[in-house]
Amino acid sequence: MKEQDFQIRVIRYLAGEMSAKESDHLLESLTTSAERQKFFEEYERIWNNMGTVPDPPNPSIEEQWQIFATSAFEKPATIRKLPLWSRPLFRIAAMIAILATSLITWSILTQDLSGGAGLIVIQTGAEMEELTLPDGSKVWLDKHSKLEYQKDFQPRSVILEGQGLFEVQHLSSDETFSVEAGKTRTTVLGTIFMVNSGTDEEATTVYVQEGKVAVSGVSKSVGAAILTAGEQAVYDEKSNEVSKLTAANLNVLSWKTGVFSFDDTPLAEILPSLEMHYGVQFEIINSGLLACTYNSDFANMNLEEMLEELSFGLNLRIIKSTEGVYEVDGTPCK
DSSP: OOHOOOOOHHHHHHTTSOOOOHHHHHHHTTTOHHHHHHHHHHHHHHHHHTTOOOOOOOOOOOHHHHHHHTTTTTTTTOOOOGGGGGOOOHHHHHHHHHHHHHHHHGGGGGGGTTOOEEEEEEEOSSSSSSEEEETSSEEEEEEOOOOEEEOOSSSSEEEEEEEEEEOOOOOOOOEEEEEEEEEEEEESOOEEEEEEEEOOSSSSEEEEESSSEEEEEESSTTEEEEEEEOOOEEEEETTTTTEEEEEOOOOTHHHHOOEEEEEEEEEHHHHHHHHHTTTTTTEOOOOOOOOOOOEEESSSSSHHHHHHHHHHHHTTTEEETTTTTEEEEEEEOO
């Protein structure tokens, strides 16, 4: 059962719209997941706090006639209105709104009960999220990324899957702050830096915006690389080495800033940046195009605007073949 379906079924159960068989199936699923049990209990509490609908009066026929005979023509009848929170449909809508407005819905379960009573797990959806950690440090967590740390924040460390920009609070105790991503560990005192844990095919990358960091492998056999502002390093799992790049990618923070800067940048580097930022895929019809270079700066453009500018500047033909997939063709640059 998908989590979104599970959440909707909880609302149907609380609203009394489930059959006995469906209810039994839902309650049985709670026994297999501590997270679902906690979610169910929390929303049951919210539902109950919204109030209940009182049973309608059921007077006898004689009583109804007496009331009608004595007061029907004396004064206009008053209409009794149920409190808004007592109306079943409103309560269902309110519960759905609670779910819909939670951009990190499942992170409401701030404790990973299966992995330890003190583990905080935050999973973003289709939007980037700004978070504040217990020590005051800030994190901009990219879409479809995950961050984990101990509830008491001891040690002062997080585990990252995906991409995040960290603004670390410097403490008077000089306690270090570390980020584990893939098989790398980045350690700092106080600075602003970005970590991308990469994928199975991609290397983990670290970029420093301000301050200084040390990037090393989780394994002690991997030496550390010291990075200062404007520098970038990558960890290659195959060679088990951390290497400092001679020139940092100008668009390494574009996912957060929305700004792209291309300075004689080949199309072979431009397209992967756009793929990551917009969540699309490009298919190159003529591989000779990849050597074409481009010069321009863009800020907060949508995908269609960006492709229009790129097509005009490099004389390309970019056609949407299927949803999220674009074919790129044209004449190679001389």
